[in-house]
Amino acid sequence: xxxxxxxxxxxxxxxxxxxxxxxxxxxxxxxxxxxxxxxxxxxxxxxxxxxxxxxxxxxxxxxxxxxxxxxxxxxxxxxxxxxxxxxxxxxxxxxxxxxxxxxxxxxxxxxxxxxxxxxxxxxxxxxxxxxxxxxxxxxxxxxxxxxxxxxxxxxxxxxxxxxxxxxxxxxxxxxxxxxxxxxxxxxxxxxxxxxxxxxxxxxxxxxxxxxxxxxxxxxxxxx
Ligand code: SAH
Ligand code: DHB
Ligand code: MG
Numbered sequence: 626x627x628x629x630x631x632x633x634x635x636x637x638x639x640x641x642x643x644x645x646x647x648x649x650x651x652x653x654x655x656x657x658x659x660x661x662x663x664x665x666x667x668x669x670x671x672x673x674x675x676x677x678x679x680x681x682x683x684x685x686x687x688x689x690x691x692x693x694x695x696x697x698x699x700x701x702x703x704x705x706x707x708x709x710x711x712x713x714x715x716x717x718x719x720x721x722x723x724x725x726x727x728x729x730x731x732x733x734x735x736x737x738x739x740x741x742x743x744x745x746x747x748x749x750x751x752x753x754x755x756x757x758x759x760x761x762x763x764x765x766x767x768x769x770x771x772x773x774x775x776x777x778x779x780x781x782x783x784x785x786x787x788x789x790x791x792x793x794x795x796x797x798x799x800x801x802x803x804x805x806x807x808x809x810x811x812x813x814x815x816x817x818x819x820x821x822x823x824x825x826x827x828x829x830x831x832x833x834x835x836x837x838x839x840x841x842x843x844x845x846x847x848x
Contacts, residue, residue: 627832635669635833643668648730652695655722665692666764666790667834671699674762674788677842678703681786683759688712689743689773690765694723694736700762701732710736711755713743713765744769747776756780763789767810771817778823778845785845789814792828793839818843 639645645653645668656663666674678686678700684707686700691714701710710732714720720740727736739746743765750756761777763770770789777787792798792815797808818826818841826843 628837631832631837632834635667638833639668639672643672648726649695649698651729652693652698652726655726656693656695659693659718659722661693661719661722665695666699669833670790670831670835670840671696673840675699675703677786677788678760681759681784684708685756685758686710687756687758687761687777687780689747689761689763689777690714691723691738692719694726694730694738696762696764697723697727697736698730698732700760701727701730701735704735708735711739711750712736713739713741713746715740715742715765744772744776747773747780751776751779757782758785761785761787763787764791767791767807767814770810770814774814774817774843781845783845783847787824787841787843787845789841789843791838792841793830793837795837815841822846 674696682705683703684705688697688700688710691697691712697710697712717740720738723738727733758780763773763777774787792811794808794811797803797805798812798815803809824843824845826841828839828841830839
């Protein structure tokens with residue numbers, strides 16, 4: 626409907642405020658070269674994530690769903706000095722390409738990619754007493770979003786910011802009878818979020834180059 630206008634305004638904003646440097650354009654190019662889906666966050670969304678990291682004075686960031694490391698690079702650029710990102714990825718090809726992209730961005734020492742099922746990695750992190758994280762970005766497969774969030778809470782402290790991508794799905798969340806497992810996953814997540822007294826949360830709709838979607842933003846309440 627207004628998709629062209631949204632895309633043009635997104636360009637306007639990113640040309641002003643979310644310019645990609647060589648490391649970021651090379652990351653997008655690497656996805657094309659390796660035929661990996663182009664589902665990274667957009668430049669304006671990446672800049673938003675960087676700002677959220679800066680606002681959180683983030684020293685420890687956890688990302689669930691690395692892909693080629695595009696959002697990882699934006700997040701890492703919002704870390705305080707000596708800060709670290711741990712990012713979880715199931716696909717060895719994605720992880721390998723992401724490692725190259727992170728190295729090219731000069732972030733080798735700040736980012737650790739862990740390859741495997743996110744739910745398994747999260748359980749191990751909880752067992753090992755890892756955390757607490759200052760910011761957690763959930764952006765892997767959509768059906769277990771609720772479970773990712775519940776595990777994320779166990780790796781949090783009061784004030785931790787938890788952000789979840791793709792919780793609007795072009796408005797398909799309005800369809801209570803959707804057969805799409807991704808839509809059902811984020812509907813279940815959004816309903817859980819609304820009833821979760823441990824956090825204060827909202828959802829920001831996003832429009833622009835990517836399809837109409839949204840990010841949930843939750844802050845862990847004081848005890
Ligand atoms: N955050 C990235 C995009 C992530 S796309 C960015 O914006 O740049 C989602 C990623 O999650 C894909 O790379 C996919 O392989 C990974 N993924 C899917 N299921 C997973 C699982 N069960 N555990 C870990 N990673 C998973
Ligand atoms: C999909 C996943 C994403 O993380 C995203 O930002 C857009 C689309 C998907 O799996 O369809
Ligand atoms: Mg996403």
